[in-house]
Amino acid sequence: MADILALVEHRQGTIRDITYELLTYGRKLTEKTGGKLTGVVLGHNTDRYTETLKKHAHRLVVVDHEVFKDFNAETYQVALVDIIKKENPFLTLIGNTAFGIDLCPALATKLDIPFTTDCIGVEIADTRVKLTRQLYDGKMDAHVRLSDSSSYMLTLRSGTCAAEEGSLAAEIQKIDAPVTNQPDYKKFIEYIEAAVGDVDITKADVLVGVGRGIKEQANLAMIEEFAKAMGGVVACSRPIVDANWLPKDRQVGSSGKTVKPKLYIAVGISGAFQHIAGMKSADTIIAINKDPNAPIFNEADYGIVDDLFKVVPALKNKIMEMKQ
Amino acid sequence: MELIVCIKRVPQTAEAEVKIDDSGKDIVKDRLTFDMNEADSYALEEAILLKEKFGGAITAVSLGTAEAEDTLRIALAKGADNAIRIKAEEFGELDGYKTAMIIKEAIKDLKFDAIFTGCMATDDSYYQVGPVLAETLGVPHATLVSKIELTDKKVHVNRELEGGLIEHLEMSLPAVFAVQTGINEPRYASLIAIRRAAAKEIKVLGKDDIASEPKLNSTLEELFVPPVGKRAEFLTGTADEVSARTAEIIKEKGLI
Numbered sequence A: 001m002a003d004i005l006a007l008v009e010h011r012q013g014t015i016r017d018i019t020y021e022l023l024t025y026g027r028k029l030t031e032k033t034g035g036k037l038t039g040v041v042l043g044h045n046t047d048r049y050t051e052t053l054k055k056h057a058h059r060l061v062v063v064d065h066e067v068f069k070d071f072n073a074e075t076y077q078v079a080l081v082d083i084i085k086k087e088n089p090f091l092t093l094i095g096n097t098a099f100g101i102d103l104c105p106a107l108a109t110k111l112d113i114p115f116t117t118d119c120i121g122v123e124i125a126d127t128r129v130k131l132t133r134q135l136y137d138g139k140m141d142a143h144v145r146l147s148d149s150s151s152y153m154l155t156l157r158s159g160t161c162a163a164e165e166g167s168l169a170a171e172i173q174k175i176d177a178p179v180t181n182q183p184d185y186k187k188f189i190e191y192i193e194a195a196v197g198d199v200d201i202t203k204a205d206v207l208v209g210v211g212r213g214i215k216e217q218a219n220l221a222m223i224e225e226f227a228k229a230m231g232g233v234v235a236c237s238r239p240i241v242d243a244n245w246l247p248k249d250r251q252v253g254s255s256g257k258t259v260k261p262k263l264y265i266a267v268g269i270s271g272a273f274q275h276i277a278g279m280k281s282a283d284t285i286i287a288i289n290k291d292p293n294a295p296i297f298n299e300a301d302y303g304i305v306d307d308l309f310k311v312v313p314a315l316k317n318k319i320m321e322m323k324q
Numbered sequence B: 001m002e003l004i005v006c007i008k009r010v011p012q013t014a015e016a017e018v019k020i021d022d023s024g025k026d027i028v029k030d031r032l033t034f035d036m037n038e039a040d041s042y043a044l045e046e047a048i049l050l051k052e053k054f055g056g057a058i059t060a061v062s063l064g065t066a067e068a069e070d071t072l073r074i075a076l077a078k079g080a081d082n083a084i085r086i087k088a089e090e091f092g093e094l095d096g097y098k099t100a101m102i103i104k105e106a107i108k109d110l111k112f113d114a115i116f117t118g119c120m121a122t123d124d125s126y127y128q129v130g131p132v133l134a135e136t137l138g139v140p141h142a143t144l145v146s147k148i149e150l151t152d153k154k155v156h157v158n159r160e161l162e163g164g165l166i167e168h169l170e171m172s173l174p175a176v177f178a179v180q181t182g183i184n185e186p187r188y189a190s191l192i193a194i195r196r197a198a199a200k201e202i203k204v205l206g207k208d209d210i211a212s213e214p215k216l217n218s219t220l221e222e223l224f225v226p227p228v229g230k231r232a233e234f235l236t237g238t239a240d241e242v243s244a245r246t247a248e249i250i251k252e253k254g255l256i
Ligand SMILES: Cc1cc2nc3c(=O)[nH]c(=O)nc-3n(C[C@H](O)[C@H](O)[C@H](O)COP(=O)(O)OP(=O)(O)OC[C@H]3O[C@@H](n4cnc5c(N)ncnc54)[C@H](O)[C@@H]3O)c2cc1C
Pocket: A137, A210, A211, A212, A213, A214, A236, A237, A238, A239, A240, A251, A252, A253, A254, A255, A256, A257, A267, A268, A269, A270, A271, A272, A273, A274, A275, A278, A288, A289, A290, A291, A294, A306, A307, A308, A309, B014, B015, B119, B120, B144
């Protein structure tokens, strides 16, 4: 009877998608282990959350207090240490999100239980937990075993499991907040929205996404011309923004924008999952990359394995010809 | 200010062919190039910027094999004052937790106002070392840090969330900051500085200097090539032929 705990993630009053993925995954695991799935809700005015969450878990443990309105790893940790010690779940699931990354490693260390991060698969056999993780820029997968324990913790990468509707009716258990103030040494102040730029890449039908393969800022002119010939807009991967070659509002991916153009041409982009997360829903994806093993080719519809400095100008010319 | 920066030397695999070695648990490394982990150059730069503004000293720490000393020398050339290498070869298998615990032992006698790490290392993608180090040292942490502003008594810290949303926190020192890429513009080391750094002493610590060997949280059982997903239809031929075919596909879709 291995019970599973899944942490509910919400932001600005909305439950985040990862929550339903975690609950779906947790539910499937309990179907095998015979245990119960408990969702943990730390928040404020939580009725709006529990109403929709009820279907997804056997139980909901709820701590409702203003201090939990916004995420703070310090206050969340205090509450979760209490809850996990009391519930003693076999496994605690947290999203590998900005929230989970801040929370899980310190929380598990405090509880002194084995954990690992960014998992893309979980297998439970008896009292053992075997995980799949990705290493080396997504070019290798690894099976990893957590050291033997009665309780484990992990963060799950978003997209590992598609969220499904639940048909459960969770019993709700409210508990008192064990902490009511944010500590002086770490206080959440506010959210700052991403700046709005002059071009909205989420509205374009054709996007040319450029990555580190472009090598130098000066070479971006070639990509601009190519995009113009296509009647499209230039977007990019994170390193291009990190280098200040393009503004942040052009970045596609988990920490940038999610786009759904009719056509996405990835030029010199390796296809890290954080990038894929932002463009996988494009109708058609064409990737140009000199590395035949680049993960981007697992997402693309069409692949060109060649030097982008040869292909892009040639393709631009063909498009120009065709338009005449 | 006393500042510590954790630096990992990692293989550069984004453009390389990556193969599994005979043990089945590691990759073939002899033909790969190695460099400072990307986020760590941003972490180091952030420490150097603070030192330039408020004075103090920076200690760079790396748990690695002898080659990690080359990476530490780059850190010294850029602006670190001291460097410590902990002999990874004496500790067997490592995970993020064990790494953090070993680093803690190595720095526990150092005073610090802030410790900087990268938000993740590109080889193992753990996102663990910064926050575990903070927890075991009993200080607060922030991960995915995209801005640090120090005022009289407080530090204003931005964390980068999904979709480019920023979380603004107020913290106090000492603290651990796991820095996200793009937070600053890492400087290059000048040739003179690199030459000077070659003569600097790097403190080397081994197992005997660590009170007791920390446990592992996880053990790697095997590496395998990720199962191919929906694989692309590859267009082959000369750049001209490939372009003609691609242009046709784009046209068929009604996009030109
Ligand atoms: C918390 C977090 C959030 C992140 N969020 C995002 C995000 O939102 N968006 C994002 O993009 N990344 C994000 N990243 C970064 C991500 O992990 C990768 O580092 C990044 O996507 C890599 O960008 P890239 O593909 O341009 O560069 P690389 O991985 O360096 O790939 C460059 C590619 O160019 C190819 N290439 C080089 N030269 C040529 C040539 N001449 N012709 C053809 N091909 C060539 C190479 O083969 C290689 O595949 C995030 C990381 C973290 C930790």
